[in-house]
Amino acid sequence: MTMKSRLEDLVKDMVEGGISYKDAVEEFQKHFILAVLKKTNGNLSKAAEELGVHRNTLSKQVGEYFQNGHMAGARLRRDRVRKAAGSSK
Numbered sequence: 001m002t003m004k005s006r007l008e009d010l011v012k013d014m015v016e017g018g019i020s021y022k023d024a025v026e027e028f029q030k031h032f033i034l035a036v037l038k039k040t041n042g043n044l045s046k047a048a049e050e051l052g053v054h055r056n057t058l059s060k061q062v063g064e065y066f067q068n069g070h071m072a073g074a075r076l077r078r079d080r081v082r083k084a085a086g087s088s089k
Contacts, residue, residue: 030065033058 014024033051040046044062048055 029061033061033065037062 011024033047036047036050037044040050044058045055048058051058053061
């Protein structure tokens, strides 16, 4: 079975199951992004390049898919600590 025919069968099942277009697109996008993030070891810049989107756009989309404070497949960045101007700390 080709990938195209598998996709066609999946779409048919979703339509028959009453899945809305909006929900179907959102689920596809979510899983596609997660798969690319996993492939790039959570590197947003590399994933954005592979997906053909701007890194900021991908970051915004990733923010929509956070679960339990983090997202599966994405590395968490440490917050940068900025020193106050004139501070010696």
